[in-house]
Amino acid sequence: MGTAQRPRPEVDRDSAPWWEAVRRHELTVQKCEGCGVLRFPARAVCNKCRSREWAWVPVRGTGTVYSWIVNHQVFMRSMADEVPFAVLAVRLDEGADMLMYGDLAEGDPAALRPGLPVEAVFTDVDEATTLVRWRERD
Numbered sequence: 188m189g190t191a192q193r194p195r196p197e198v199d200r201d202s203a204p205w206w207e208a209v210r211r212h213e214l215t216v217q218k219c220e221g222c223g224v225l226r227f228p229a230r231a232v233c234n235k236c237r238s239r240e241w242a243w244v245p246v247r248g249t250g251t252v253y254s255w256i257v258n259h260q261v262f263m264r265s266m267a268d269e270v271p272f273a274v275l276a277v278r279l280d281e282g283a284d285m286l287m288y289g290d291l292a293e294g295d296p297a298a299l300r301p302g303l304p305v306e307a308v309f310t311d312v313d314e315a316t317t318l319v320r321w322r323e324r325d
């Protein structure tokens with residue numbers, strides 16, 4: 188796998204703690220301290236109760252395939268040896284409105300189907316970056 192050549196994610200103020208947890212091979216989401224709702228991706232204000240207080244809490248790292256694409260085109264030369272690859276949108280088991288993205292770490296993209304159970308896997312790309320990827324689970 189050529190993950191070492193991949194472009195690095197853009198980390199911003201809201202997502203930095205998430206990336207730090209991923210670095211430790213932990214998957215987290217925000218939990219509103221006002222109403223308790225879980226949310227992802229990160230944002231500063233709760234959509235439900237408008238609270239600005241939250242904590243990062245761990246999730247199991249399991250979900251189901253909501254959607255995906257299989258990329259056959261070499262858009263970036265650094266990823267030429269990975270084409271074709273599948274990028275998944277995964278609904279977390281903790282909440283259907285929480286979608287996480289990542290590529291299919293192993294397995295046949297042709298076997299993907301909506302609702303397929305998947306689990307997160309972590310790939311350490313270098314000293315600073317770990318990627319979340321997905322694979323089918325039983």
Ligand SMILES: [Zn+2]
Pocket residue numbers: 219220221222223224233234235236237238
């Ligand atoms: Zn809330």
